[in-house]
Amino acid sequence: MAGWSAMGGTHEFVVPDDHQAQQLAQALAAHGFAQVMARPSPQGGWKVTAFDEGPYPVDALGHRMIEAVGRAAAAVARLHGGYPQGGSRCDVGMLHVLRGADAPIVCTNPGARPAAPAVAVVAPAPPAPLALTPDTVQDGPVDLSGLDDIPWADLGHAHGSAEDVPDLLRALADPFGDWDQTLDELFGDDLLHQGDCYSATAPTMPFLSRLIASGAKPAGQRLDLHVWLLIAAGRWADSLLGDADRAVVQGRLPEPATWTEDVHLAVGAQLPELLSHWEAEPPAVRFVLACLAGLYPHLGRRIGDQITVLAQEFDGTQPGAYLLLADALVHVRDDQALAVAADIVGWETSLDPGWLDAAGVTGAVKAGHVLAEGALRVLGNAE
Template identity: 35%
Template structure:
């Protein structure tokens, strides 16, 4: 075959100037040519490189649209047609209908290939037809694509292609596809089509009926039925159904979900129970009532089949004490060895910490997950296990051989012992032994656990550590001396050095702020350590400037330098993406009180961004309350909270504004934050969403009662 027409004009394109996920797209022509390689392995590698560069994790780029015509030529000529059509579908999915950006250009480029896509829907292998259906639907060109797909649905015999057609129609026209979907969920059809029909019914907003319920249960396990589908968003059907029904936020749909999960969790098929567990996790992350509704069926399923404990560990961690009935079964698994025992003990820490404590000391060094959970997890939460002499002895044994400590062990032990305070004093010698190899965590722990009669000896040990070693270790030891003895000398010396060498300015400034006026001698060094306005500054520079501003204010009580630094940070309007830096700057501005008035114009600009609004309102309310329209500000704060944009600070700011800021609508919205079923917290580390939102719900209720608004207050 003459390949020249396929690549006509390819080298005339300025590929080196186009951008993809990894920068210059100069490599795209070679990848396109490699797709016609007779060596399938070489062609497959080229396809993988294109997915990584021009469609990276679903994102499209400038070079992507320019590659589309060549991909279409290759598909038309029969080179890896199904694979290339699937790539075109992904590009269309990552595109956009409107605008002038790369996304819109990509969607237009694929839409221009609809003659090829629609012709391929009617011909070729089943794999080609499936890919063509997917790509055509992803263009969003409903009026052109829908008639072709409906016609093909009536004649297509291959179940997977029919399922793809039904999914494509549901994507283009959910309500208009309800009739086809309703007719395809019956027990006589192939499973691939039935599950696609169920998902289409959900997308169409159809009420969840007994027929839907029975069909979903009959199809479990359902993941294998969609494994070959192009639609990755719905690759876990039960989880998708549960999530979408809960997001409807009606009592009827919630009841339907929990009846479905109850039945699925009790299934005789292990694979079905596994899918039900995953779906129940999603339910708990979406619905506040889900943990209570899921705990009973889960406990019943586990108690009936103890082997199900291993499958349920992730969900049990989310349920916490609600799953106390399962604690004995968890403990049985946790008493074993290996990774499963470690994960079971990790879950037991959440479900019944008092039962987990006696199991932790055995083989402590080989239970990293359980130890992490006991010490508060990844995000620095407080330890959850009570003081236990046996656990203390096990920790001491590990600290006595500091060279054997692995990974996060030193930090975990330091956090745990610090939470126990003086009760952990017997570990002082062991902490001293570990101080040499792990100075940062051990210094903090020494200060936290040291009783009054050991302060002199422990202080001497820490002073020696503050005189030698790497900068971060010396700083930790010097801060511990200050915390333990209120002797600021070692800390002042270390901070003076670190501010001068510029390596850890933010940490040094934060420590100086803790000293307050005692750090007066550091003021010149703090001023000198600030970044230079107009220079090429990045987030660490700006974060350090915020810390320096706070330190100078707390040390000197004068606002001039703090104002200059904060204005420099808040004025970085071209860096709106720095997000949390602005929040920190606004919080420091609030501490200046009336003297922060020069910052009012910059703070007012922050009111337009939901993440910045709460801290900006707090600052303006403190600095210049007369400049705030409190009712408008309350509305903005509620917008932030409802959008999960620093919701905790938004509630703090609402409380500061007081009851006069609330209209009836504000009170209704605040009540919803405290009492609605849908979680407010929907982002972040999956394992923390439930706990974070539970705390937020409690905070919203407290604010509601304090402001005397809503039914929660009335019934209090």
């Protein structure tokens, strides 16, 4: 965003056919967008694009303003059988590039702009360091028994067959291996590529807990493994929220993306073993354990009192806000959890306020998603 004079962007929606595309384009122009275009979508249906000239300030407030306009436009789209599917942000002077070639449907309302709902950006709580000490490491092998009993060649990840997963897991167990590169390849490139889950993702989760429980990995590496477990567990809720608008239009409940429920269950199956190590873990790892517990309250309540104490220790800080959210979820205080999640979204501008308004999704799932997504942003202070 460096060098932008002011921010504009697009709001994109999908409708079933050209008739509804025409109606939605007209409605969005009447709503206040100076230009709206519609084209057939390669994925089926029609894509309707509203060009938002703003201008908006190039800061957190500006992003919140254009997001609020997008949510209001999504309400218009729902009335015409449409649901949001992305958009863009750019320097307002570059919007002409996004318009591209002529579209079969074009509606204009020269000089208009949609009303910008009142928004505010709250000053964030101060950061706080999350210690990785004290730490104990024990020499010894990692139990990977059963690894070769899984038909990895019949499973898949982002780049095809998962037959390479056993070697990558063994590389993680190797104390002399390239930890960061291997971890990034296994999860960032293969098993959780761009947030998607695959048939090989769930079967891998038990081996992460074995790496953690072995005691052979230092705290920094245990933290990495817990973080990937948190990311994996959160894909189920992320996919439900991502389907919520589409589900409303189609008259059904949101559905999870393929394999995400299996992965969520697989992480949950490892949680009792992970939580049993709470007392031996340093604060940074306890923080992630508390977040995992918040996603599985029926399992996490065993450390509910410990989470309450940790939240009090970090009261008034960014980690403390997420720990307070985890505490509310573990103790099944869902209304409080939603209130805390709303407070966090108020200052953590990378989180989508629309999550909290999603239809057909429970309050616990919404708050848990804020917890899973937002907590990762405070771990840069682990030391």
